[in-house]
Amino acid sequence: MSNYAIILAAGKGTRMKSDLPKVLHKVAGISMLEHVFRAVSAIQPAKIQTIVGHKAELVEAVLAGQSDFALQSEQLGTGHAVMMADPALAGLEGHTLVIAGDTPLITGESLQNLINFHISHKNVATILTAQADNPFGYGRIIRNTDGEVLKIVEQKDANDFEKQIKEINTGTYLFDNKRLFEALKELNTDNAQGEYYLTDVISIFRQAGEKVGAYVLRDFDESLGVNDRIALATAEQVMRKRINASHMVNGVTFTQPDATYIDIDVTIGAEAVIEANVVLKGQTTIGERAVLTNGTRVVDSQIGADVVISNSDIEHAVIADHVTVGPYAHIRPDSSLATGVHIGNFVEVKGSSIGENSKAGHLTYIGNAEVGSDVNFGAGTITVNYDGKHKFKTVIGNNVFIGSNSTLIAPLTIEDNALTAAGSTITKDVGTDTVAIGRARQENKDGYAKRLPHHPTRK
Ligand code: UD1
Ligand code: MG
Numbered sequence: 293m294s295n296y297a298i299i300l301a302a303g304k305g306t307r308m309k310s311d312l313p314k315v316l317h318k319v320a321g322i323s324m325l326e327h328v329f330r331a332v333s334a335i336q337p338a339k340i341q342t343i344v345g346h347k348a349e350l351v352e353a354v355l356a357g358q359s360d361f362a363l364q365s366e367q368l369g370t371g372h373a374v375m376m377a378d379p380a381l382a383g384l385e386g387h388t389l390v391i392a393g394d395t396p397l398i399t400g401e402s403l404q405n406l407i408n409f410h411i412s413h414k415n416v417a418t419i420l421t422a423q424a425d426n427p428f429g430y431g432r433i434i435r436n437t438d439g440e441v442l443k444i445v446e447q448k449d450a451n452d453f454e455k456q457i458k459e460i461n462t463g464t465y466l467f468d469n470k471r472l473f474e475a476l477k478e479l480n481t482d483n484a485q486g487e488y489y490l491t492d493v494i495s496i497f498r499q500a501g502e503k504v505g506a507y508v509l510r511d512f513d514e515s516l517g518v519n520d521r522i523a524l525a526t527a528e529q530v531m532r533k534r535i536n537a538s539h540m541v542n543g544v545t546f547t548q549p550d551a552t553y554i555d556i557d558v559t560i561g562a563e564a565v566i567e568a569n570v571v572l573k574g575q576t577t578i579g580e581r582a583v584l585t586n587g588t589r590v591v592d593s594q595i596g597a598d599v600v601i602s603n604s605d606i607e608h609a610v611i612a613d614h615v616t617v618g619p620y621a622h623i624r625p626d627s628s629l630a631t632g633v634h635i636g637n638f639v640e641v642k643g644s645s646i647g648e649n650s651k652a653g654h655l656t657y658i659g660n661a662e663v664g665s666d667v668n669f670g671a672g673t674i675t676v677n678y679d680g681k682h683k684f685k686t687v688i689g690n691n692v693f694i695g696s697n698s699t700l701i702a703p704l705t706i707e708d709n710a711l712t713a714a715g716s717t718i719t720k721d722v723g724t725d726t727v728a729i730g731r732a733r734q735e736n737k738d739g740y741a742k743r744l745p746h747h748p749t750r751k
Contacts, residue, residue, distance in 0.1 A: 294386035295407065296469060297337040300373045301325055301393035302345030302364040307520040313347045315393035316354065317524055320531040321555025321573060323354055324518060327396035327531075332389065334400020335407060341377040342393075369487025370463075371479045374472070382473035387411075390472075390490065392463035394518045396527050402514055403464070409507040410466040416502040417472075417494060419444065420464040422515035423508065429519060430460035431491050433506055441506050442498055444491035448484035459508070461491060462515035471497070531556070539566075561597060579613065588618070596631070609641075630665065643683075647690065660702065661686040670696030670714060677702045689724070 305314020315325040325342075332340060344351045345364040352361050362376040374390055381388065387410065389403060402420065410418035419441065421433050431444040432454050444461050445454045475493040483489060497504050509515055513530045516523060535556060536549040543562035546552055553571045560566070561580030571589040572578065579597035584590070587603040594610045595601070601611075602618035608625035617623060617635045624642035629635065633646050636653035644658045647665035652658060654671040660683050661675050673694050675686045684702035688694070692706050695714035706712070707724040716730035741747055 294338040294384070295335055296381055296384065296386055296388040297332045297335070297340045298374055298377045298381070298388060298390045299325070299328055299332060299340065299342045299359070299393050300370055300390070300463075301351050302343045302348075302367055302373050302376075303394075304346040304367065305394070305519070308524075309521075313351055314518070316350060317518070319396045319518075319524070319527045320535060321557060324396040324527070325351065325354055325393045327556075328391055328393050328398070329355055329359065331398050331400045331403055332391060335389065335403050337389065338386070339380065341380050343373045343376050345373075369481070369485070370490035371476060371488035371492060374490055375476050375488070378473055378476070381469060384469050386469045388467045388469040388472055390465045390467065392517060395463055395516065396518065397514045397516050397530055398462065398464060399514060402509055406464065406466050406507045409505070413505050414503060415466075415505045416468045416497050417504045418466045419494065419504070419506045420462045420466075420515070421459050421506045421508050422462055422512045423458050424460045424512055424515070425458070427455075427458050427460045430517065431463075432457040433459040433461060435459075441494065441504050443495035444489075446483065446485070446489060446491065459506070460515065462509065463517055465490075467493075471502070475500075585619075593623075658686075660684065661688060663688045664690035664692065664708070666691045667694070668692075669694045670698065672697040673700070674698075675700045675702060 301315045303314060308314045308317065316323045319327060340359045342355055342359040342361050343364050344361050345367050348363060360380060362380065364373050364376045387407060406418060406420050424430060429447050431446050432450055434442045434445055434454065436442055475496045478496050479488045479492055481488055494504050516527055518524050518527050532553060535554050536546055536552060539560050540546060544560045545565045548568035551568045552566055555573045558572045558576045560578040563581045564578055565583045567584060567586045569587050570584045574592035576590050576593050578595045579599060581597055582595055582599045585602040588601045590606045592608050593606045596611055596613035598614045599611055600616045604618035604621040606623045609623045610628040612629060612631040614631055615629050615633045620637050621635045622640045626643045627641045628645045630646060630648040632649040634651040635641060638654065639652045639656045642659040644661040644663065646663045649665055650663055650667040652669035656669050656673045657675060659675050659677040667688055676699055677683050686700050686702045687705040689706060689708035691709050693711040695712050695716060697715045698712045699717040701719045704718060704721060706722040709725045710722045711727045712718050713729040716728060718728055718730050722728040742749055
């Protein structure tokens with residue numbers, strides 16, 4: 293029988309106090325909605341309907357091409373949200389998973405367990421539940437003395453006895469698809485919030501004498517529903533722990549996993565060492581045996597094997613094997629460093645490619661440059677790439693030696709084996725095997741210092 297899925301993502305998320313729709317807030321680098329979508333995809337539904345409403349265009353953009361959408365133009369409750377899927381799903385044979393878009397920690401594995409439980413118990417509806425130490429804010433699962441599920445009571449509608457119940461509704465359910473859409477027609481808004489509660493379909497089934505049940509998650513963490521930024525931070529923490537644990541299982545060493553921040557899509561090769569306060573974001577890959585020391589931050593970059601990055605920032609860059617970077621270097625977007633390159637302290641590279649084994653050890657800015665292999669940049673080299681309006685390119689061949697404190701005024705080409713003298717301002721192209729000296733000749737005036745105020749004889 294086919295599976296279908298409905299993701300509820302139309303709400304504003306008032307408690308977030310945010311301009312951004314709640315489900316677009318990120319956990320470990322991707323939106324909560326994408327986390328939910330990935331878990332849902334694991335059960336391979338034949339159709340996925342995402343219910344959008346508040347700032348629908350923003351929400352749809354995140355899952356464009358992956359989900360179908362139904363618009364809930366007024367947010368009248370979770371039951372009303374599911375009704376919006378009626379045109380696409382009502383009457384179809386199969387099971388339908390309904391899941392809230394604000395529960396980013398639920399795994400595909402748990403959803404599969406829910407389906408298996410639902411099928412083996414021949415239920416019309418199965419609620420995914422969990423035992424919460426602090427159930428405040430969640431719907432509570434009301435069972436009879438035989439342990440059978442009777443209904444769900446929302447926090448705002450619960451009496452004192454019901455508020456004591458620790459079994460909560462995670463907001464995820466499996467339904468017989470046809471019966472779901474029939475039961476939705478019987479919902480009303482006769483409750484504390486004046487909304488159409490999806491949760492009320494449970495008692496509707498029960499009253500019709502149909503079998504409902506609950507599958508209890510072993511791990512409460514998975515059920516976390518993010519309604520405010522405190523829960524968002526908790527979700528981030530739990531997700532980060534999971535991510536770090538999976539890397540450790542794969543052979544990556546962490547010196548302080550609690551203080552290491554890695555987004556969900558980052559990949560790390562075996563035997564890499566990740567020290568404390570390292571941040572790896574977005575679509576980043578780290579090669580085998582790489583060492584990232586304290587304070588390194590890498591965003592959307594590919595880092596090769598055996599690379600050492602010390603306390604540096606890398607953004608949108610490609611770094612080949614056996615490169616060393618830092619400490620305190622900044623590799624900015626659209627830069628590539630070939631095998632064996634060394635970028636040392638206080639060096640910034642932007643929009644440049646640097647060839648094999650080239651080195652810039654100290655206090656250098658390389659911007660909009662194409663640099664060959666075995667080039668040495670002396671300390672304090674600056675590519676002058678910007679005239680206040682336009683950016684210009686510097687092209688440097690192989691085996692070039694740039695003297696310390698050279699100012700290279702772009703556009704400029706320096707050909708193979710050339711050398712620029714220290715302290716030069718280079719404004720003209722330099723040919724192969726050429727030495728370029730661009731500085732005033734030194735003049736020494738013998739004895740002249742005695743005439744100046746700093747001299748000890750004049751103090
Ligand atoms: C809901 C459940 C509660 C459960 C909790 C789990 C109901 C009535 N209550 O409460 O039992 O314990 O989730 O986290 O279902 N949404 C819409 N349209 C609407 C209203 C909500 O699409 O008109 C979406 C929201 O965007 C959100 C999800 O449904 O992704 C849940 O809504 P939310 O307001 O967070 O419900 P809770 O109060 O958390
Ligand atoms: Mg919620």
